[in-house]
Amino acid sequence: MKAKSIIALLVAAVMAVTLAGCGGAQKTDAPKFPTKQIEIIVPYAAGGGTDQVARALANSxxxxxxxxxxxxNKVGGGGAVGMSExxxxxxxxxxxxxxxVExxxxPHLGLAPxxxxxxxxxxxxxxxxxxxTVRADAPWKTxxxxxDYAKANPxxxxxxxxxxxxxxHLAAASLEQKTGVQFTHVPFNGAAPAVTALLGGNVEAVTVxxxxxxxxxxAGQVRVLGVMSDKRAKAVPDVPTLKEQGIDLVIGTWRGLAVPKGTPAPVxxxxxxxxxxxxxxxxxxxYMDKAGLGIGYLSSEDYKASLKVENDNFKALIEKLGLNKKQ
Structure with a gap:
């Protein structure tokens, strides 16, 4: 019996060592991430705001x-080419x-699948x-x-x-929806030409x-009357949000990082x-402060929830404005 007990103990010890070795091998062989270069696709041209944010983040x-x-950079289709890839x-x-934000x-404009x-x-x-934003010499200080002027003069x-x-454009249209005013929307090929038109007196306001x-x-050339965000913008810290002024409206451009659906959660x-x-x-x-760009962190889960809300809101707004090219 004594000999059998010794043999049983030896067998058990060998098995334990073997199992431990197997467990260690499994742990060692587990996939690691990352093991090679990570690529960030930017769906807009080099030098633009989105490209600047991406490169500053990549450098850090x-x-x-x-x-x-x-x-x-994967350019085209107003951002659709890069995001589609x-x-x-x-x-x-x-x-x-x-x-x-595009x-x-x-998709709701009928411009990309x-x-x-x-x-x-x-x-x-x-x-x-x-x-x-209005010109500094505009009659409206608030x-x-x-x-009130826009409401009285549709x-x-x-x-x-x-x-x-x-x-x-959608920001100004949203302000119309929220307040019941009626603007005349004047399109330009980008925000910079719109601001130039404001300085030249060709439009009364911009929503950039x-x-x-x-x-x-x-330079004292323009006055910002309100920002459409949850909190004040660092670029104009003295300007109240629309929420502070009784208008529950948050809208703007944003940028974030994402991977294709199906990417493992640990990755x-x-x-x-x-x-x-x-x-x-x-x-x-x-870098962001110097460039006047706002940092707007959201976690993975909060960002996912925000995307759904924004998707639904823009779908309704674009349909209401009749902007869907498929209609």
């Missing part, structure tokens, strides 16, 4: 994941897309609200005065935007981002943690 994140982070990429975490506007549900959000990086106030269906009028504010978390650390770095925050 390049050493955090342990692998290079590079930016690749991003949503069809292999869901392994190595192709990340900088998605923008992800939830272009992209779908926010085909992405797994990583985090939102930036949010720049629309800012109701948003209330401006809206269609007389011309509001410049960056093109039909673009976010700054604070960053896009910050130089004119500093999404690794990417989130790496890019959040990059967002919190002094180099990134200093």
């Amino acid at each position: 994140a390049k050493d955090i994941p342990g692998q290079p982070v590079v930016v690749v 991003g949503e069809k990429a292999k869901p392994d975490g190595y192709t990340v897309t900088m998605i923008t 992800l939830v506007t272009l 992209i779908n926010y549900q085909n992405f797994e959000p990583i985090l939102r990086v930036n949010m720049d609200p629309a800012a109701v 948003l209330k005065e401006f809206l 269609g007389k106030v011309r509001v410049g935007n960056s093109g039909p269906g673009a976010i700054w 981002s604070p960053a896009e009028v910050s130089a004119q504010v500093a 999404v978390k690794t990417l989130h943690d790496a890019f959040k650390k990059a967002m919190d770095s002094k180099a990134f925050t200093d």
Whole structure:
């Protein structure tokens, strides 16, 4: 019996060592991420706001994941080409897309078949609200005065935007819906020409981002009456939000990172943690402040919920305005 007991103990010990070895091998052989370069698709041209945000973030994140982070511009279709390529990429975490608000506007405008549900959000990086801006010599010192005038004079106030269906057009249209005023919308080929038209007296107002009028504010050429955000914009800290002025309206442009749907959750978390650390770095925050761009962090889950809300809101607004090209 004693000999059998000794043999049984030896067998048990050998099995334990073998199982431990197997367990260790499984742990060692578990897939690691990342093991190669991470690519960020930017769906707009180099040098633009989206490209600037992506490159500043990539520069701050390049050493955090342990692998290079590079930016690749895929231009066309108002952002649709790059985002379409991003949503069809292999869901392994190595192709990340900088998605923008156009992800939830272009489909409802009938301009692109992209779908926010085909992405797994990583985090939102930036949010720049629309800012109701008039010339410094305009008769309206407050948003209330401006809206009271617009209400009393339907269609007389011309509001410049960056093109039909673009976010700054939708911002002005949303303000109309919320307040019952009626503007005359004047489209331009981008925000900069709209601001130039404002300075020249060709329109009475613009609804572009604070960053896009910050130089004119500093020069005393324009006055911002309100920003369409939850909190005040750093670029114009003394200007109250519309919410502070009794109008519950938050709308603007935003940029964030996402991977194709089906990307493993641990990979999404690794990417989130790496890019959040990059967002919190002094180099990134200093760059954003200098550029007048707002930092607007949302976690993966909060960003996913926000995308659904914005998608539904823009769908309803675009249908109401009759802007869907398929109609």
